[in-house]
């Protein structure tokens with residue numbers, strides 16, 4: 574089954590480039606940039622990847638991203654991810670990057686942007702993988718800082734296709750970012766947002782009605798609100814679901830409890846994604862495989878999920 578799933582053509586629509594930083598590359602970049610790490614080796618770092626919730630993961634994710642310093646680092650990070658995509662027949666990617674994670678450490682916006690964009694362009698030319706980059710705002714920081722980030726990004730307007738919203742969800746509802754999303758949309762950017770991962774269905778309503786998002790990242794808690802479910806089905810709003818992420822972050826206790834296939838059968842446009850594969854134990858194929866093993870996903874269901882991902886592309 575693994576090889577069959579691996580060979581399915583698919584798109585990945587929910588992937589944080591910083592979350593694809595494998596421990597081996599993290600150690601190599603730390604050495605290249607002469608940064609001392611609190612872990613003795615790769616195994617010790619991997620052993621730290623045990624999380625009870627989103628925040629515990631984010632604390633380590635931001636700590637890991639600190640080894641990314643130069644344009645070459647961002648290139649190497651992105652290129653390593655694209656090689657994985659090639660190996661898994663991911664033919665199109667719409668990854669997120671978190672500029673504030675880097676600019677807040679003094680890394681110039683253009684260093685981040687140039688490194689990522691050069692790798693994505695090479696991926697298109699050399700690997701045949703098409704792309705659309707999404708700039709994600711960190712929701713634990715004030716909207717004012719999101720505005721500053723959008724301003725910094727404008728000289729590179731053509732390098733990305735949309736804006737997203739990520740980081741700590743609970744306590745940081747989408748309504749806090751209504752104005753910066755309006756500004757981004759006025760620049761012709763698509764809007765997406767993480768909503769309903771740990772946060773309640775109301776956050777999904779807000780993301781749809783106030784941020785005017787065209788795709789929901791995670792959205793698994795929509796199933797708690799029947800009226801919301803009906804809207805998502807009627808309007809065919811895609812959900813970028815991340816099964817291994819959801820079990821690693823205890824959104825579901827185990828894969829057998831995941832609601833993605835129930836949603837698929839109800840007519841929700843759900844897709845399968847890896848979120849932060851270096852931290853959650855696998856890339857897209859491993860996520861499909863986990864659904865097969867944990868939920869008995871059939872070949873027909875896998876085909877529909879993969880087709881949804883191709884249909885839900887923004888570009």
Ligand SMILES: Nc1ncnc2[nH]cnc12
Pocket residue numbers: 589592627634739740741742767770818848849
């Ligand atoms: N799963 C996730 N939820 C929110 N913010 C994130 N940043 C990286 N991964 C994330």
Ligand SMILES: [Zn+2]
Pocket residue numbers: 587588589739767790848
């Ligand atoms: Zn995510």
